Amino acid sequence: MSHRYAVRGITVVERWKIFENFYADMGDPPDDTYTLDRKDNDKGYEPLNCTWATRMEQANNRSTN
Numbered sequence: 001m002s003h004r005y006a007v008r009g010i011t012v013v014e015r016w017k018i019f020e021n022f023y024a025d026m027g028d029p030p031d032d033t034y035t036l037d038r039k040d041n042d043k044g045y046e047p048l049n050c051t052w053a054t055r056m057e058q059a060n061n062r063s064t065n
Helices: 003-008 019-026 055-060
Strands: 035-038 050-053
Touching: 035 055
Parallel strands: none
Antiparallel strands: 035 050
């Protein structure tokens, strides 16, 4: 995770440090154009704050937008 995230306190929930747990929570993306996105950019990577999103959706969810 980048230094910028660490400074902001963005973390990955401990459960997701084991891939099988991450996969159980998030499953497969709809297709290979989707990547993991945080719904609230001030919160970390955790099941209730993450979703699969397209590049366009992520661009609209940027903290600078």
